[in-house]
Amino acid sequence: MPGPVPHREADLARPRERGGSQAQPIVKGELKPVTVPAADPAWHPLATRLYESLRSSGQADFYQNSDWAFAMSVCDDLSHYKKSMKRSGQMLQTIYSALERLLVTEGDRRRVRIELHEPEDDSEPASVLAIADYKRDLGLDA
Template sequence: MPGPVPNRSDDLARPRSRKGGDQQDLKRGTLKPVTVPHADKSWDPIAKRIWDGLKSSGQAEYFQNSDWAFAFSLMDDLSYYKRSGKRSGQMLQTIYTALERLLVTEADRRRLRIELHEPEPETQPASVTAIASYKAELGLDEASNQ
């Protein structure tokens, strides 16, 4: 999406859907099983760090095998660029544009209306819930003791 980076939805006075404007229909597909390749040991340390960041970032939830293949190729190109004696401003700009396509920064994600939020805190630990469930199944819950 061209133009300035949109505000986070939490920062808006009203939802985008109520603002009017051009709402485009969402096209849906089916996620396929994904295999994330291992980083190449010969990559530049910065490329390895970006690769590890991609694997552990929230947007990776949306990545498919083609995205990982593109990222792999890009890390290879970035390593080549970092190691080359003669660096080109045009090549660096091309690499940065490709990184935008992988939604590497928050601004890149917000342009596409993707926001990553903190996970919701658990109200009760899973162990407590499991124990209460077992007690209920065995008829040992507090309600049945009264």
């Protein structure tokens, strides 16, 4: 999606689907089983760190085998760039552009309407537990 980074859904005054003409239908497909390949031990340490961080990041939930192959290719290019004595600004821009396609940063994810949130806390609040304890102590927990 071109243009500025969209606001988070929670920051909007009304849901995006009420926006009218900007609402676009979603085409759905089926996720296939994924095998995440190991990082190449010959890579530059920063390329290895980036690749390993992709494995543990939230957007990896959306990656398929082709995405991991692309990530390996980009990290290989990044490793070559970092190890090179003569560096090209154009090559770095191309690598950064490829990283955008992998949704590496929050802004990249928000452009395609993906927001990562903290896991929901399944435990009950202390106030609910305290009230339950009082009821039990009073014999009202019938």
